[in-house]
Amino acid sequence: MVKVDTRSIGKVLNAPDAWRFVLLHGDDSGLIREYASDLVKRVAGSLDDPFRVAALSRETHDRFEEEATALSLDGGQRVVWVREGTDSLARPVSSVLDGAGSAVIIVEAGVLPARGKLRKLAEERSDSASIGCYPEEGRALENSVRQMFAERQVGITSEALGWLVSQLGADRIGVRNEIEKLALYAGPDHELDLEDVRICIGDSGSASIDDSVFLAMEGDRGGTDLALERALSEGANPVAVARVLLGHIGRLRRVKAATEQGQSQSEAMKSLRPPVFFKKQQGFERALGLWSLPALTDLARRTQAFELSCKQTGAMDVLLCRRHLSVIAARAAAAARRR
Template structure:
C-alpha cells in the first residue's frame, strides 16, 4: 500500500497492522528516524537481542533465517534491514507468503517507481511503502515546531522563519539543530530570533549565509571561502539554493518598495525578520548590484539549480560552486555599471 504524507503518522503508530514497511527516498535521516520509531513502537526498544534483528548490507544473506525465526520471549520480532535493494524482493515476498509474523522494516535509498521492492510493498494490503524526501516550506516549519514542542520549547514566528530558511535538507541535521536549540532554551522556554542567531550563527548554516550574501554583492573570493567552509561542515547544496532563493526574495521585496516611492531605509524596515545588523551593508551592496528584472531571472535560474541538485547522480557540489561563482561574477559586473 502506498502511504501518503498525511497517513505516515498512523502507520508509524500501528506496527501491528503491517508485516512489511518499506522506507525509501532521498532523505536518509528521515528514513532512519522513521525506522527507529517503528522498531521501538513494535519491539519496545531498539536493541532487544531477542526481538530486534538489525541487518546491515553484509548481513543480507541472513535475511531469510532472521525473518522466519521465532521470538524466544513470545513477542513479535522486528527485522530491520538497512541498505535494502531490489535483490531482496523475491526473498521478502516469500517471507510475506509464509505463516511467520515478523515485522520487516526495510531502509532503501531512491528506488524507481517500477522497482521490485516498491511494487511489492504497494501491491499488498499488509505492506506499506513510504517515500521519505527532504521537507521544505510549511512542511519543514511544522516539523521543526513539532520537534520543539516535544521538548516543551516554544519559538516565535520570526525565529522559526529565519531558522527554516537556513536548515539543511537532511532530517538528521535538522533534528541536531533543534536539539541544540532546545538545550539552549530549556524546558518551557521560548526561542526568539536573537536566541536562534546566537545558537545557529556559528554553525555551517552561518557559512551558507555568508557565502550567499558575499556572492550576491559580487565578492567572488569571499563567497568561495565561505562556501567551502559550509560544505566542509556538512552543508547541503539544496540548502544553499534555498538560502539563495530567500535572499533574492527579500531583495526583490525591497527593490519593489523602492520603485513604489519608498526610500531604501523605509523599504528595508518592511522586512520581517529584519536584516541582521552585521549583514546590512552587504544587503545594500547587493541592492546596488541587481535590478528587479535581474533578480527575477536569478530566482528562476536558482530554482533550476535546486532541481538539478535533486536529480539522482547529480554532481550537486560542483553545480553549487558553479552557481555561486556565476552569481558573484554577475553581481560584480552589475556594481561596476
C-alpha cells in the same frame, strides 16, 4: 494500495502492528532513519535487542530471508530492519510475506522509481505501507520545528521560528541537531526569541551557508569560496545551499518589486519577515544595487535547476555547488565594475 501521504504517516507510526512490511524511501535520509528507528522501538521495545531486532546493511542483505523467517527466542515480535534497500529485495520480501513468517520488515531505501519493484510491492499489498520521505520546507517545516520544541517544553517566537527555518538545511538529522542544541540552551518552559536563536546557531554550518550566499550575491568571489568551503567542512550539503540561496533571492525580489511600485527601499526592507539581520543589511543593500528584478527571476530559475541537479543519482553535487556560487559571484562582480 497503501501509499501513505504526509497526513497519514502518524497512523502508520502509531500502529506498527497493522503492518508486515513498511518501506521508507526518498531523498531525506535523516527523516527515513527517524521513522525507521521509531517503528523499530515501537515493535521491539529498543533498537538493539539481539533477540528481536535484526539490522541488515547492504553487505548482509543475503541474510534477509534467514532473519525474516527466524523465530523469536523470547516470544516477542521480531523486526528485520534493512538499510540501503534496493529493488533487488522485492523478490525475497514478497516471498517472506507470502510465507509463514511473522517478523515486521522495515526497509530504508533511497530514491526509488515510481514503478520500481519494491515500491510497487509495498503499495499494492494491504499489509504493507510505502512512505515517501522528502525534505520539508515552508509551513510544513515550521510546524515540525514547532512540534519538536513543544515536545521539549520549549517555546519560540514567530519571528525566531521564521528566521530559524530559513537557516535550517534540508536533512532531518541536521534539523533535529539544531533543535536539540537550542532546547538545551533554553531549558524547559523558556521561550526562545530571535536573539537567542542567532546566538546559538550563529557559528554553525547554516551561518556559513548564509555568508557564502550573501557574499556571492554581492560579488565577493574570494569571500564566497572561503565561506562555502567552511560550510561544507561543517557538514552543510549543496541542497541546503540551494534552499538558502532561493530564500535570499526571493527576499531580494520582494524588495525590488516593492520599490518598482513606488515604495522606498528602506520601507520595503522593513516589511520583510523575518527582518534582515542588522549585520547583513549592508550586504543585502549592495546586492539590491547589483541585480535587476528580471535578473533575479532568471537566477531563481537557474538555482531551482541547480537544486534539481544535485538530487540526481550520482550527481557531483559539491562541484555543482561550487560552480553555481562562483558564477553568481562573477556576475555580481561584473555588475559592480559597470556601476
